[in-house]
Amino acid sequence: MNINSNTVVSITYELHTTTPEGQQVFVEKANEEQPLVFLYGVGMMLPKFEEHLAGLKAGDEYSFELSPADGYGELDATAHVDLPIDMFKEAGELPNVGDVIPLQDNQGNQFRAGVTGVHEEHISVDLNHPMAGKNLIFAGKILSVREATADELSHGHAHGADGHSGH
Numbered sequence: 001m002n003i004n005s006n007t008v009v010s011i012t013y014e015l016h017t018t019t020p021e022g023q024q025v026f027v028e029k030a031n032e033e034q035p036l037v038f039l040y041g042v043g044m045m046l047p048k049f050e051e052h053l054a055g056l057k058a059g060d061e062y063s064f065e066l067s068p069a070d071g072y073g074e075l076d077a078t079a080h081v082d083l084p085i086d087m088f089k090e091a092g093e094l095p096n097v098g099d100v101i102p103l104q105d106n107q108g109n110q111f112r113a114g115v116t117g118v119h120e121e122h123i124s125v126d127l128n129h130p131m132a133g134k135n136l137i138f139a140g141k142i143l144s145v146r147e148a149t150a151d152e153l154s155h156g157h158a159h160g161a162d163g164h165s166g167h
């Protein structure tokens with residue numbers, strides 16, 4: 001079976017980014033013992049990532065590079081905000097520069113922001129995705145491709161490599 005919409009795909013992958021000097025930096029990986037399993041075509045993965053896997057089958061290997069625009073977007077130099085320090089004092093602990101902290105917007109969406117400054121009255125955070133502005137180099141192997149079950153399609157996610165999950 002070939003990777004297409006409504007298939008559940010199990011893959012290994014390795015993700016590297018490149019520095020401005022062209023050096024590869026390891027980010028994360030999934031191996032054969034703990035593969036990445038996902039329902040293809042429902043927006044769980046980057047659209048361009050899925051595009052590169054379309055039509056592949058078990059045993060095929062892949063490797064490709066995505067530009068920042070096709071990955072997590074270009075760095076937005078204006079995506080910085082200052083948060084009142086009282087927000088953090090109430091929680092009892094101030095973050096440090098370099099920490100990644102969970103935040104919530106007015107709509108209740110949760111996201112993560114990197115702390116860039118700790119000041120007397122405010123904490124400065126960078127709202128860019130940690131992978132923004134980076135080329136993404138993916139490589140790996142297709143382990144299995146199967147048809148999604150009706151449950152998986154109605155839930156909008158994969159239920160593991162074998163399709164069984166207790167919900």
Ligand SMILES: [Zn+2]
Nearest residue numbers: 155157159167
């Ligand atoms: Zn489910």
